[in-house]
Amino acid sequence: DSGVTQTPKHLITATGQRVTLRCSPRSGDLSVYWYQQSLDQGLQFLIQYYNGEERAKGNILERFSAQQFPDLHSELNLSSLELGDSALYFCASSAPSAGGFNEKLFFGSGTQLSVL
Amino acid sequence: DQQVKQNSPSLSVQEGRISILNCDYTNSMFDYFLWYKKYPAEGPTFLISISSIKDKNEDGRFTVFLNKSAKHLSLHIVPSQPGDSAVYFCAASGTTSGTYKYIFGTGTRLKVLA
Numbered sequence: 001d002s003g004v005t006q007t008p009k010h011l012i013t014a015t016g017q018r019v020t021l022r023c024s025p026r027s028g029d030l031s032v033y034w035y036q037q038s039l040d041q042g043l044q045f046l047i048q049y050y051n052g053e054e055r056a057k058g059n060i061l062e063r064f065s066a067q068q069f070p071d072l073h074s075e076l077n078l079s080s081l082e083l084g085d086s087a088l089y090f091c092a093s094s095a096p097s098a099g100g101f102n103e104k105l106f107f108g109s110g111t112q113l114s115v116l
Numbered sequence: 117d118q119q120v121k122q123n124s125p126s127l128s129v130q131e132g133r134i135s136i137l138n139c140d141y142t143n144s145m146f147d148y149f150l151w152y153k154k155y156p157a158e159g160p161t162f163l164i165s166i167s168s169i170k171d172k173n174e175d176g177r178f179t180v181f182l183n184k185s186a187k188h189l190s191l192h193i194v195p196s197q198p199g200d201s202a203v204y205f206c207a208a209s210g211t212t213s214g215t216y217k218y219i220f221g222t223g224t225r226l227k228v229l230a
Contacts, residue, residue, distance in 0.1 A: 002159060002161065004159070033218065035220070041222060042120075042122075042205060042220045042221050042222035042223055043160070043205060043207075043220035044220075045217060045218065045219060045220070048217065056217040058217070090159055090160070092159075104150060104162040104165060105150075105160075105162070105218060106162070107152075107159030107160045107161070108159050109157070109158055109159045110159055
């Protein structure tokens with residue numbers, strides 16, 4: 001158990017709909033990362049938050065948005081869903097190490113999104 | 117533009133032999149590299165890492181080698197065990213505006229045959 005909790009584990013929805021994926025980081029971790037894993041694809045970096053603020057952005061679509069709340073949990077909102085958005089969405093958290101940079105990410109078990 | 121590449125989608129190795137998983141990167145600003153292992157229905161778990169100031173890091177059966185001039189790293193597993201069968205991802209990071217962003221490869225599926 002990594003200590004990172006993602007809910008729900010599975011989500012089935014229709015095209016055009018909007019969903020929210022939730023992530024609770026490990027206790028004490030300030031950074032949250034979101035990744036998307038599509039079929040035969042690696043882990044595509046979407047976005048990172050640190051202590052409530054956006055820190056880095058990757059290949060995140062404009063239809064997607066995220067935020068990190070004061071209690072450090074994060075939500076990834078996916079709207080106007082398309083078939084191609086079907087994927088496994090991972091959240092990861094990390095804590096700053098000596099030197100001020102993160103060392104390793106701890107991943108949740110993911111949310112499997114199926115858009116029909 | 118795939119900045120981190122794992123060109124072998126799969127690899128089969130006999131139990132007890134060495135497994136070598138390779139990873140190439142293109143961005144010379146990357147200075148920290150990690151390997152993750154992923155079992156089905158689970159999130160990736162951290163395996164081993166290496167900083168760009170080193171060329172080798174060892175942890176038990178796992179050794180990561182870094183060749184900065186070739187922008188190449190490899191993970192050696194010796195001896196390989198059936199429980200090592202999983203998908204292995206390499207990841208690279210480099211500071212972006214004072215924070216680190218982790219870029220992952222597409223993964224290599226390792227199968228260790230008993």
